[in-house]
Amino acid sequence: MTTGDGVASVRISLLGAFLVKNERHDHIQLTGKRGPALLAYLARCAGMAAPRERLADLLWSDSDEDHARNSLRQTISILRRDLLKAGVDVIQSRQDLIGLKASAVEVDVEDFEAGLAARSPEDLGTALALYRGPFLDGLHLGSDPFEHWAAGERGRLLDRALESTERLARLVDGEAGLVLAERLLTMEPTREASYRLKMELLAASGQRDKAICTFETCRSMLKTEFGVQIGPEMRALWQSLVSPANGASHPVSQTSANVVRAGQRLGRPSISVADFVNLTAERRDGYFAKGLVQDITTALSEVADYVVVSNVGAVEKPAPGDDAQRPEQLSARYVLGGSIQRSGRDLRVNVHLADAAGGHNVWAQRFDGRSENALEFQDRIAQSIVLAVTLELQLTLWKVRDKSPPGPxxxxxxxxxxxxxxxxxxxxxxxxxxxxxxxxxxxxxxxxxxxxxxxxxxxxxxxxxxxxxxxxxxxxxxxxxxxxxxxxxxxxxxxxxxxxxxxxxxxxxxxxxxxxxxxxxxxxxxxxxxxxxxxxxxxxxxxxxxxxxxxxxxxxxxxxxxxxxxxxxxxxxxxxxxxxxxxxxxxxxxxxxxxxxxxxxxxxxxxxxxxxxEEASRAVHHCLSQLPHLNLGNVCPGFVPRYVKDMHHSRFLEMLERAGLPRGDTTVLTTDSGRSMAAH
Known part of the structure; x- marks a missing residue:
């Protein structure tokens, strides 16, 4: 395979040990370590190019500027020679920039990260198969800037691989999920979330004893490696397994079952719905508060992609080996709570969502209604809370705080x-x-x-x-x-x-x-x-x-x-x-x-x-099946934003015409130079 301009392509593998292969999939031998390091860094730069000064500082941080520049020239020369022996010429220089011909270079990291957005288990599994091991595994130069950069990429990509592997484990069947859970523990043996996943999957498949053993293994590891106790979510899951109420015929409590079911969906922040405080002296308002908690819990469980933990007033036994001597409440990342107030027939419900980990309020709102319409009032509050919590948690995930006044x-x-x-x-x-x-x-x-x-x-x-x-x-x-x-x-x-x-x-x-x-x-x-x-x-x-x-x-x-x-x-x-x-x-x-x-x-x-x-024609038919009026005269500008440069815009329209998009009426377009041109 060659690119459109006849340049032979290469594939650079950065996940696991560094590898570079030509279009025939032959391994290309490179001299030394700095050539591979240079290729790896350029492959991850925006536009696959970087200034000479940055490259010299990156790879020869312990040398003065002149020696570093000279070493860079020699490395580039040797690297070009090694690649040319394999029939590959992908290194290019532009003034003070050194880069790769992006159209001729494939990088496994790009395919890996792009594939993690896949929704289907098959596509996600294909992407994760690209993760052969840690980023640039075994490639060490002794240059601090390079080591810091590589370590940052290594940690970031490992985190993405771990999170996506856990997501895949919750999308496949139980047996395949357990295989992936074991892979997670191989990739990162000290990750508590991986032990928790394994426990959940074992519990869901009825293997209660193995789930408890997994808890003990994790507890021992955390104590030995870090001198810390097991986390609250893990403790809550363990408690659900050892509770006498479970017995032989009920190996997993309802809370644990909720955890497993919710874990099948993408993303799983946990929310506990606390009892609402009755600030009135009337018993009927206490019943209203309990009914409201039930309504909110039900509504959240039906539509939200998070684990909903209710009955937070219940206590759990201390896990074996834990230092805590007193019962603790079931823990979750977010806690939804509130209070009930009354003035005559008027009821006021104050609701707030708190980040238990960060210790701050994420969202709060006040609802007013009449006691004679209690059920209707409950329904309205529950629906409003579901909408608000869903959106607020999305903003929290994006690290965005809505600064606009919410209004009445x-x-x-x-x-x-x-x-x-x-x-x-x-x-x-x-x-x-x-x-x-x-x-x-x-x-x-x-x-x-x-x-x-x-x-x-x-x-x-x-x-x-x-x-x-x-x-x-x-x-x-x-x-x-x-x-x-x-x-x-x-x-x-x-x-x-x-x-x-x-x-x-x-x-x-x-x-x-x-x-x-x-x-x-x-x-x-x-x-x-x-x-x-x-x-x-x-x-x-x-x-x-x-x-x-x-x-x-x-x-x-x-x-x-x-x-x-x-x-x-x-x-x-x-x-x-x-x-x-x-x-x-x-x-x-x-x-x-x-x-x-x-x-x-x-x-x-x-x-x-x-x-x-054939694929281009199929794509155009796909577009026209949804928007039959589209044609070359109204698609861009009109439906799709126009490229500013004429060459980009003209090529886009040319390719759409080649794909079979109808010509339509002639439209006058204005070029970036201010001239007018006819487009069909």
């Missing part, structure tokens, strides 16, 4: 319900999200959160084809986003939403400014990173786009909008001319979100660019 209770409920429909991201859910946000704004016309929500639901509906492309929709979305930023200037969510509205309006440079502002407010916000990656790609800043897309994927999780971050990578790779990788990434996007037509259009273009004509 009904506005909060409508906004939260709108956002739940928004995150579903279908052509049916998005109009519903717009309707709910409109109702919230009608109640509170000055509420920044309602404005922000209506703006993003409109722009995403346009991107989905759920709203007709009309200037009025774009202008209103933009005006709402600008108003929400004016109201709360330091709200990074509002800045990202304004950036997306500006992109929809074709104002790419202004959109980048807003995204940069959002990142300056919160560098860990994955949506901001993903959005700026697409904006950089549209402007032709490919290296920056690839870097930001990688950061977005690293910071994000396999959540409901992860596909959009991967689509940013596709837009960048296509602009870079790396059509093979763009095609692979586009396939993943479409597998994850088949009705995301924007992603499917890049699938068609990348397939056509790589000569996969």
């Amino acid at each position: 209770p009904e506005v909060r409920r409508l906004v939260n319900e709108s956002l739940v429909n928004y995150f579903a991201m279908t052509r049916d859910s998005l109009p519903r999200a717009i309707e709910l946000a409109e109702r919230a704004l009608a109640i509170a016309p000055d509420n920044a959160r309602a404005k922000r929500t209506l703006s993003i639901t409109k722009t995403v509906a346009l991107a989905w084809g759920a709203l007709p492309s009309h200037p009025d929709h774009v202008e209103r979305a933009l005006a709402l986003a600008e108003a929400s930023v004016r109201a709360v200037p330091d709200d990074e969510i509002a800045r990202v939403i304004l950036s997306f509205a500006l992109e929809t309006a074709g104002r790419i440079d202004e959109a980048i400014v807003e995204c940069r502002h959002a990142i300056s407010l919160n560098p860990s916000y994955p949506s901001a990173r993903g959005d700026i990656a697409e904006l950089y790609a549209l402007r032709g800043q490919v290296s920056e786009a690839l870097h930001e897309a990688s950061e977005a994927i690293r910071l994000g999780t396999p959540d409901v909008i992860d596909f959009w971050r991967h689509n940013s990578m596709v837009v960048a790779l296509f602009a870079d001319g790396n059509d093979r990788r763009a095609l692979e990434a586009a396939r993943r996007v479409v597998r994850t979100k088949p009705d995301f037509v924007r992603g499917a259009l890049y699938w068609a273009a990348a397939a056509a660019a790589t000569g996969n004509n």
Whole structure:
């Protein structure tokens, strides 16, 4: 296999021992250690290039500048010679930059990390099979900067492998899950969560004694290695196994069963629902409080992707060997609690969600109602709590705090319900999200959160084809986003939403400014990173786009909008001319979100660019089956944002035409130089 320009390709394997192979899969022998180290570092750099000065400092930190530069020149010369012997020429120099020809280099780490977003067990298993061992296992130079960089990558990739292997273990059947649990313990023998997973799977399969033995092994290991006690979640699971109430016929308690069932889903933060405090003197309000806890627990258990631990007032026996002499409550990452107050016939329920680990409140809300409508009041509170908790935990996962004022209770409920429909991201859910946000704004016309929500639901509906492309929709979305930023200037969510509205309006440079502002407010916000990656790609800043897309994927999780971050990578790779990788990434996007037509259009273009004509035709038919009106005259700009550079834009349309997208009417487009051109 060669690239489009005839350059022979190589595959660099960084997971496990370093390996580099040519297109015939022959192992290429490299001289010394610094050549492999240089290849490894460049393969992980944004754009696969780095300044000479950085490389010299990285690999020869104990030498002066002149000696380090000279050593770098010699290493590059030897590395080129070794590669040329195998018929490979992938090293290139551009002024003070040394880099690799990205279109001719495959890297296992990229395929590994991209594949971890897979939803199916088969695809996830394929990605995890690439993890042959620790990053650059056995490659040590003695240069502190290189060792620190490699150690950071090694730890990060190990964490991703561990988390994804645990996720896969909860998606497959019990026997296969236990095999994966053992693999986790081989990869990291001191990871308590892996022992807990093994216990849960053993308990679920009726192997109670083995589960208890696993607990003892873990407890002994933690005591010996670190001098610490077993964690509270592990203790709670052990307690459920040894409780006399279980007996021979009930080896796993209901709490443990809840843990196992909830563990089958993606992501599993745990929430305990505490008893609500009755601050009134009336017994009936105590019954109301207990009923409310039951309603909330049931509602959370039905729709949320977390473990719900109820009856937190129950106590557990101290685990063997633990220093604690007193009973403790069942522990969870988050604790939901509250209180009941009464004034005549009026009831007030105060609810708060606390991060037990961090010791701070995540969310709080007050609900008012009438005692004669107690059941209806309970239902309304439970539904509102489910919406709020789901969204707040998503923001917590992204390390984002919503700074916009929430508004009165009904506005909060409508906004939260709108956002739940928004995150579903279908052509049916998005109009519903717009309707709910409109109702919230009608109640509170000055509420920044309602404005922000209506703006993003409109722009995403346009991107989905759920709203007709009309200037009025774009202008209103933009005006709402600008108003929400004016109201709360330091709200990074509002800045990202304004950036997306500006992109929809074709104002790419202004959109980048807003995204940069959002990142300056919160560098860990994955949506901001993903959005700026697409904006950089549209402007032709490919290296920056690839870097930001990688950061977005690293910071994000396999959540409901992860596909959009991967689509940013596709837009960048296509602009870079790396059509093979763009095609692979586009396939993943479409597998994850088949009705995301924007992603499917890049699938068609990348397939056509790589000569996969049958696949390209299939991709176009996929797009037209959902949006029959699409054609070369209205697809870009119109439905898909336009690349700023004419060469990128023209190539995108050319590939779509080659894939079979209908011509449509001739449309006048404005080029980046201000000239007009006819596009068919």
